[in-house]
Amino acid sequence: MFSQLNLQVDMAxxxxxxxxxxxxxxxxxxxxxxxAIITKKPEAVYNHTAALILVKFASAAYTDDQAALQAWTCxxxxxxxxxxxxxxxxxDVPNSLQAIVGIAENLPAIVVAFRGTQETSFQNWLADxxxxxxxxxxxxxKDAMVxxxxxxxYHNTTLxxxxxxxxxxxxxxxxxxxxxxxxxxxGGALASFCALDLVVNYNIQDVQVVTFGQPxxxxxxxxxxxxxSVPKTIRMTHGHDIIPHLPPYYTILEERTYHHVAREVWIYxxxxxxxxxxxxxxxxxxxxxxxxxxxxxxxxxxxxxxYLGTVxxxxxxxxxxxxxxxxxxxSL
Ligand SMILES: *[C@@H]1O[C@H](CO)[C@@H](O)[C@H](O)[C@H]1NC(C)=O
Ligand SMILES: *[C@@H]1O[C@H](CO)[C@@H](O)[C@H](O)[C@H]1NC(C)=O
Numbered sequence: 001m002f003s004q005l006n007l008q009v010d011m012a013x014x015x016x017x018x019x020x021x022x023x024x025x026x027x028x029x030x031x032x033x034x035x036a037i038i039t040k041k042p043e044a045v046y047n048h049t050a051a052l053i054l055v056k057f058a059s060a061a062y063t064d065d066q067a068a069l070q071a072w073t074c075x076x077x078x079x080x081x082x083x084x085x086x087x088x089x090x091x092d093v094p095n096s097l098q099a100i101v102g103i104a105e106n107l108p109a110i111v112v113a114f115r116g117t118q119e120t121s122f123q124n125w126l127a128d129x130x131x132x133x134x135x136x137x138x139x140x141x142k143d144a145m146v147x148x149x150x151x152x153x154y155h156n157t158t159l160x161x162x163x164x165x166x167x168x169x170x171x172x173x174x175x176x177x178x179x180x181x182x183x184x185x186x187g188g189a190l191a192s193f194c195a196l197d198l199v200v201n202y203n204i205q206d207v208q209v210v211t212f213g214q215p216x217x218x219x220x221x222x223x224x225x226x227x228x229s230v231p232k233t234i235r236m237t238h239g240h241d242i243i244p245h246l247p248p249y250y251t252i253l254e255e256r257t258y259h260h261v262a263r264e265v266w267i268y269x270x271x272x273x274x275x276x277x278x279x280x281x282x283x284x285x286x287x288x289x290x291x292x293x294x295x296x297x298x299x300x301x302x303x304x305x306x307y308l309g310t311v312x313x314x315x316x317x318x319x320x321x322x323x324x325x326x327x328x329x330x331s332l
Pocket of ligand 1: 106108
């Protein structure tokens with residue numbers, strides 16, 4: 001009797017297992033249909049090949065060794081981005097900012113990549129992001145509010161004039177090339193402001209953006225202005241990465257809240273115990289799709305530091321400091 005019951009339970013377990021497997025396969029199939037529908041809208045294309053190349057640029061932008069960076073021999077400068085023709089490295093020492101500009105014939109595109117936050121200041125930065133206000137009016141867009149720190153890190157430093165000049169000069173050499181702007185973490189916030197600047201203030205037509213683990217940068221009015229100005233934007237998020245959850249989004253305070261730009265593509269792990277794999281979900285056009293990154297807690301720093309198998313952080317940092325700080329944040 002008991003053994004029969006066990007057998008039934010066993011059978012049931014097997015059935016659940018197969019239903020899950022079949023469900024996964026159907027899920028994959030329907031994800032692909034969804035992508036096919038998405039690609040009909042030119043602004044919403046998620047190109048995985050391009051993302052795999054751009055994440056390498058976002059990582060290389062962290063390189064501290066200026067000689068290796070200038071010669072494009074840094075150890076993050078190989079592989080998919082080996083043939084990059086670096087045009088300029090822009091360093092703003094007082095603000096610890098760095099960006100690179102050049103030509104990637106394999107995309108093909110003019111690439112602008114921004115480095116993220118220096119790790120020594122990362123924890124302070126994280127704490128600030130919880131409480132930061134929308135404290136700056138985005139110029140000439142009524143009621144569009146943004147994060148003053150991110151805005152001025154691009155607009156009010158040596159970055160803006162040097163990047164614009166370099167991009168304009170490269171566009172003369174490569175007429176018709178796209179401009180692809182990328183960055184990780186705070187570098188993603190700067191990339192978004194840069195892309196918007198190139199489109200709105202310099203009338204550059206084909207500007208595309210792929211950012212990795214970027215924070216929110218403005219209010220809903222700013223986000224919709226951004227989305228209509230730079231529609232070819234992909235904002236990658238990963239698992240429980242904490243940074244895309246910050247500064248916080250409140251569904252009830254529309255005029256006070258930060259709001260993400262679209263279109264999110266969420267990389268997440270599907271876990272069936274015996275079967276674990278990473279997949280991507282192309283999210284809706286709102287910027288705040290509740291079924292993507294927002295469906296989980298943002299409590300991971302390690303998810304923030306790794307996108308598409310590429311490490312995104314400064315090179316010299318000591319691991320111990322990082323894992324300690326992660327444990328501290330996980331215990332919050
Ligand atoms: C995706 O990106 C790669 C690299 O930039 C490019 O060669 C390819 O044509 C793109 N695919 C589509 C469908 O746009
Ligand atoms: C730009 O920086 C200067 C000097 O730090 C500061 O006085 C000014 O208010 C800043 N402007 C903006 C728009 O952030």
